[in-house]
Amino acid sequence: MDADVIIAGAGPTGLTVATELALAGVRPIVVEALDVRSGQSKAMNLQPRTAELFDLRGLLPDAGEHAIGRIDGGHFAGVSLDYTALDTRYPYQMGVLQARVEELLEDRLGGLGGDLRRDWRLIGFEQDDEGVTVHGPETLRARCLVGCDGGRSTVRKLLGVAFPGTDATRWNTVADVILGAGTARPPAGWSSMGQARRRRPDGTFASVVPIGEPGLYRFVYSGGDADEPTTAEVTDRFHLFYGDEYELVDIPYASRFGNAARQAEKYRVGRVFLAGDAAHVHLPIGGQGLNTGVQDAFNLGWKLAAVLTGQVPDGLLDTYETERHPVGASVLANVRAQSAVQGPDPGNTALHDILTTLLALPDANRVTAGMISGLGVDYGGPGHVGTRLPDFRTGTGWASELFHTGHGVLLATREDHLAPALPYHGRIVSALVDALPWDDVEAVLVRPDGYVCAAAPGEDVKGPLRAWFGAAECSSANI
Ligand SMILES: Cc1cc2nc3c(=O)[nH]c(=O)nc-3n(C[C@H](O)[C@H](O)[C@H](O)COP(=O)(O)OP(=O)(O)OC[C@H]3O[C@@H](n4cnc5c(N)ncnc54)[C@H](O)[C@@H]3O)c2cc1C
Incomplete structure (x- = not known):
């Protein structure tokens, strides 16, 4: 065997699975199609549960060092959620760019002796009673394979696992923009997202947030079609939402993302597992995609290590799907609901206003905040069994x-x-x-x-x- 586990994809999910395995003394090889890390503007937040999980592995201080800010709370379809109602040391979203999360996980993996092979695209595999043979630029063999290769997952397709759900019917646009002074100062901190969020009477919305480097912002707006956005369109939409409030100097990158929502029917077939976007795709509304993937990875990593090291029978691995599939389904459901509220119909605006009133109620806020933050996950059982242990002072430390x-x-x-x-x-x-x-x-x-x-x-x-x-x-x- 070349490794105990081969992981396809060095996104946040794959790297988290790999660090968990390496920590437990199990040898992973991560194969990644890209030769360098993508700097694309994608996730930029650690939800409270992800922050807690990083804390469990001592990764949070590093993440904190890379943070560009924080948001005190979350949102559901643009309606603010108060995370201070939740029992956590981290009642906020830490603003860490996805590329930074990947970098810190990659560093951790390197420190644990993990093997990451870039420019290595998986094109096929077969599994048998003893292991999995994986084909790419070379042929590798391991006891298990984990497909963390994103929404278009080759592993999922080759496994023949159905990916039911809905195609995109509406599109949003994300652009990295360089802003000058204009007539108003662009928001200085990530926490000021609220100030730079705009909602028009027709239900369309936009936001501008700083993403680390001076002058560089992420501009997101609703609207567009399946075609990639042009510079003219992004410029036009920017002026529609912000007039001459901020000066648009340049648009280095723009891309479209839709509201397709799909989930793999199975997360495990024999020795092959699916995690992260390979197992579920949805609109990144509320900031849940990366977070759900990393939480899948924390669930799978220790179980895979325990079974591969002979501590626990194979059946433990089935609990990965029984626990995480319902969580993925629930994320898809909340994203669909949020997407509906943000539609262009006047009824959607009315629904948004009603939600604003309802989510101000403490119980409604607590339940919804638990859902979006990841803290509400409950794998079931009597009493506290199945829920997370809230962090607390033990007498000697945390x-x-x-x-x-x-x-x-x-x-x-x-x-x-x-x-x-x-x-x-x-x-x-x-x-x-x-x-x-x-x-x-x-x-x-x-x-x-x-x-x-x-x-x-x-x-x-x-x-x-x-x-x-x-x-x-x-x-x-x-x-
Ligand atoms: C515009 C936008 C904004 C977003 N904002 C947020 C947010 O605020 N919060 C949030 O939580 N989520 C957000 N997301 C979602 C988040 O980016 C994804 O959920 C996250 O990237 C999933 O991580 P992953 O590791 O599962 O998959 P990916 O990040 O897609 O990583 C998969 C990796 O596999 C590699 N790969 C693919 N095929 C192969 C192959 N055959 N062989 C080897 N390697 C392969 C790819 O190159 C890639 O590196 C956003 C997404 C977008 C598009």
Whole structure:
């Protein structure tokens, strides 16, 4: 075998899967069609749950250093959501450009000895009982393949997995623009997005946000067709929304994106998995695409490592699809709803106004903010099981610091509750804490991706330990 896992695509999803595997001592090779990282203007935000996940791996300070700003909250179809209602250390969106996220993940992967091969396009593969043979500029063999190769995924197509959904019916445009002074100062910080957002009576909208370099902004507007935008069109739309408020000096890049919404029917076929845009595409409204992909990757990475290192039977890998497919479906549903509210019909404007009133209600805000931020994800189970562990002070530090090694974590307020983790030495981090986030719980067992697997009052964690982390002794690889 050339590697344990081959990952197609060095976007944020593929790089996250790779870093998770490398952290667990599993050898990934990432193959990427592009010879250099794309600088295209795409995602520019870490939603609170993604920030928490990066924090679990000690990646957040690096991300913070690259941040161009922050937005205090989120939005649903342009209606503001107050994230401070959520129980998180990060009740805001950190403004980190997608290219920066990829760069920091690539650096982390390099530090862990991961292998990234650029200018390497996957063109075919076959799987058999022992592994997967992948074809490109060379032939590589590994035990598993993960398709993180974006919305037009070759892996998904070759697998023959259906990708049902709807084609684009409406188009938006994104352009990188250079702005001069004009009559008003363009917004200086990413957090001032609200000031530079425009909505016209016909329901069309636009926004201008700074993206790092002096004078460089991202201009997004609704409208257009399937054809790529011309400079004349972008100039015209800019003046329509902003008049001579800001001076448009140059348009180095412009592209169209539509409201197509599709989701792969399966996320796993044998030894091959799909994650990120390869598994779901939708309008980037509310800033959820990259974030959902990175969260897929955190869910899959540790499970794949646990099975490949012989800790847990293969069945654990089926939970990747049972947990993440519903999350993808729910993101597609909220994006479709947002897209409908932003339509050109006068009824859409009325709906937008009603939503503005409703989302000001604390309960409505909390539920919707939970959905867009990723913090509301619940994989199901009794009590707190299936929800994420909110970060908290343990008495010696933050609970999140205990996850830096990528292991599962057992936390308890009584020493005897930690005993079941003893046979899992080196695989489970256990710690005595002053208190847990919930008064009715004395011990909580948490997966490497931060989701709770046992937290019922008085519950014996031995059963969940075995179910999620396998027997105390490892066998050889289970897939
Ligand atoms: C205009 C725009 C704005 C957006 N804004 C946001 C936002 O604010 N927030 C947000 O969360 N999301 C946003 N998104 C969505 C976000 O960009 C995507 O969801 C994200 O890029 C998905 O990451 P990925 O790694 O799954 O796929 P990709 O980023 O598409 O990466 C796939 C990689 O696979 C490579 N590849 C493809 N085929 C092959 C092959 N055969 N062999 C090898 N390599 C291959 C590609 O070159 C690429 O590098 C936006 C998207 C657009 C277009």
